[in-house]
Amino acid sequence: MQNMIILLLFLLAAYVQYRSLLKKREVRQVVVSISFMAVGVCLVLLREFHVKIPSPVSGINLLFHPVDLFMTRLLG
Amino acid sequence: MDTSKLTIRQMTMWFILYQLGSAFLVLPSNLASIAKQDAWISLCLVLAVQLLMILVYGGIAKQLNGASFDQHLQTLLGQWLGKLLLLLFTLMYPFLILSLVLRDLGDYITTVILPETPMEVIFVLMLGVVIYVLYCGVSTIGRAAELLFFIVMGLLALGYLPLIPSANFTNLLPVFEFGWKPIVHASFTNIAFPYIESVLFLYFVSQTNRPEKWRAVVIKSSLISGFLFMCVTLIVIAVLSQQVVTSLNFPSYFVVRTISYSEFFERFEIAVSVIWFIAIFFRMSLLMYVSAKGIAAVFQLKDYRSLLIPFGLITFVIAGILWPNTAILITTYRAWPFYSMFFGIIFPILIWLTGLFKQRVSQP
């Protein structure tokens, strides 16, 4: 529920911004911004429906945990 | 004088606050858990590495020659490769750290200060302020840094100087009890977090009135923040002894709780939290700025401001999903330094060398 309210806030702010941008005919900025916005909205919706999103941190852990183990052994 | 650029003073203060913001609260326990009471020596090592890296960063700064960082990348590697590299770099480094920092803040607040407030709300408040200030522009952030810097310093003094009388410096002995290996090991975390993030400061070479002073600014701010870290760590370990420090989540916060003079001057730890909130604010502003500028350059946008709201939303979500429990948090913290070093050490060295190479080639 909270997430939706917050999403609404962001969308409102975005709407205000897009209006002023379109008035200045800055199409490129609007397009790029809307794309990122779409990503954000998807993410929020996924969260809202409790879909598990993989955390970027898992990738980091996967790659670098062995390095950490190695270093610990080296310098333990 | 162009009032839309940063002055040297403002930049220095912003960088100091940025570096403070990262590890101030958890630093002592990170260091002490590995290096025990020699944590402060670790810091010396960290600063030494930072100064070495500043040579590299400074070298890149000189190579920039007035261009902005993204333009430089494109000059070096051609338009497409440069942009691709910039995109990957920005998404994987500053943008990710942004979520990390926000999540850190959220964890701290829900643990210690406002346990009943949902983390999402905490996120939105901070994101709101950061987005607002970035809308206002870099010079506004600079001015705000100038002002809030003194409040932060004042609170630091207020929080930590009264501890000195109750500090038991024998807690720092014996020195070198476990040899140099733990010291080196412990320094990894702090090198990564925050110092080699200074590579991000390269975005500011073009934002100031006197670009030739950039290197001096980074050196000065690193030394000052390092000194402050040193003092805090020393005091924390001296007052609490290293075993306690290792077992605490937020030792810097806890130690201020122990101040007690005449029953009135006690329990100032909230003031210390304020330090952290302000420092986190500046940290996130810088990270968001770098991210937005980077992506704006990739897509050749005139203004980075249009990206702020989407980035805020994405950061909001990612910060929520970073780690579901403390165990993963700990693992991440141990793996993170190496990830960060890739971007903060290897990447800049490569860029620098490429730049040198190109200069040699173009000079017959």
Added chain:
Amino acid sequence: MTADGFSPLLHANIERMKLLMGYSSDFIVRELVIAGNRRTALFYLDGMVDKTELQDSVISALLDRTPVESVNLEMLKDQVLDTGDVCVIRTVEAALEQIFSGSLFLMLDGVVDGLSVAIPGWEDRAITESKTQSVVRGPQDSFTETLRTNTTLVRRRVKDTRLRLITLKVGQMTKTDVTVMYMDGLADEKQLRKLIGRLRDSKQDRVLEGEYLEEMLHERKQLTIFPTIYNTDRPDTIAAGIMEGKVALFVDGTPFVMLTPALFVDFIQSAEDYYQRPFYSNLIRLLRYVALSICLLAPSVYIALTTFHQDMLPTQLLLSLAAQREGVPLPAFIEALLMEATFEILREAGIRMPRTIGQAVSIVGTIVIGQAAVEASIVSAAMVIIVSITAISSFVIPAYVMSIPIRIIRFVFMALAASFGVYGLTIGIIILVVHLCHLRSFGLPYLSPSAPFHASQQSDAIFRMPYWKSTQGQTKQGRSS
């Protein structure tokens, strides 16, 4: 219709003027016959001209001293009329303008032009003390409603040829005289021209007070509750401002004169700071900043501490606060809101109330209501103390316009503190600082000279250096450098 000239026939002109003025009862037409046979008419507004001058310098002069041979306007102007400012008027519109400004308009039979004779003499308020910014030591005079009196008060203080005045008329219906005063060479040329341009382009129909113009002069895209234009009724402040390179705007009809650009520090400084010894003045300035912080933060800190962070209070205090709040049914935030709102009502009522009742109501309001509320357990005693301190602190700010945004923001901070404790309060403070850092007043950053920091201008920013130390030759803003 009124931009054209007169007819040579005097009686036609008289009829026309009377018609234009709608046969108003204060519009006087005095017909004379001078030099034996020339018919003349004098037009003026009763109450606007100086009767004595009218009598002696104009009517007597005309009747007694006009030589008989060829009477024309030039001759009247050069040889007969005793008064100062006499000009030839060619259009009806100009004639009306002059009449409305307190001049006499003279027409000769057979001549299409007329003469305007400036003999203003309306009732003016005497020069009294400033009602809004009084000082203990220093000049006690303040501006009145007449433009010329006001500009003179400043002229007397700045005896320099570089002091310039530019007068315009603004407002379709009111045609208010507006004077822009500045020091040539010290004021920012670009901003000055922008200011005058905006005044000239103003399409307002009525300009009764500076505020009508002030809103036009603000930076266009900046939405803020903080004042970016300073106004005062003290001539010494205006004079000092002009000598620092600021531009003053006088509006006829109001004793409040505007000064631009206005920075944050200007609103915290008082004229008195310059009339007392530096040590004392600096202490008082420090006190003002402390009072400012109290006014802004006290209720919020109280709410944050009692709602979220009880462990920060010393145990004794905590126990007594808890005991006080025992019987109070309301949460701290509502309590604070009620008390602050009540105080604002009292404050506003106090301004409008007739003098005689004012005293009684303030006693009733503050002591009786406060005390009774505590005893009825509607609010806690600590809350009454906090609200009183906050209110009194807000009066320490010398410029009334600055206390308004502080009072408003106080409520916002209270809400933030009530919802998110010290975190919310910090966020609020950060937003406030950022907003102030972002503001500009006529091109200058609002928080100069602290942020961005100019070491050379610190001699009178927050604390004042003694006069033998400070460099008074420079402008405070140093824009031209």
